[in-house]
Amino acid sequence: MRFYLFERQADAHIRRSREYLEEANVRRVEHQAAAEHHNALAEMYASRIARIQAEMGPAFGVHAALAPPVDEGVSETIRPKSDSVVNYPYSPRAAHA
Numbered sequence: 796m797r798f799y800l801f802e803r804q805a806d807a808h809i810r811r812s813r814e815y816l817e818e819a820n821v822r823r824v825e826h827q828a829a830a831e832h833h834n835a836l837a838e839m840y841a842s843r844i845a846r847i848q849a850e851m852g853p854a855f856g857v858h859a860a861l862a863p864p865v866d867e868g869v870s871e872t873i874r875p876k877s878d879s880v881v882n883y884p885y886s887p888r889a890a891h892a
Contacts (some may be wrong), residue, residue: 848855
């Protein structure tokens with residue numbers, strides 16, 4: 796008499812592994828499509844920026860002479876300090892809401 800207990804477990808493991816593999820392949824394709832979409836958007840905005848700068852080129856030349864000189868030593872604008880974040884104590888009910 797032969798026992799098939801371990802073979803059934805192996806089949807279940809292989810079936811589950813195949814499901815994981817298929818899901819991973821689907822996710823990869825989804826992420827590749829999203830990456831292509833984001834790349835197309837980035838190219839679109841780059842061309843839009845170039846077009847707007849080309850249209851405004853003469854205007855930038857006129858206003859550049861009238862603009863006040865910029866101190867190159869300061870790399871960032873000074874921003875007012877934002878309000879601090881309020882941390883609430885952990886509540887198990889809030890985690891399950």
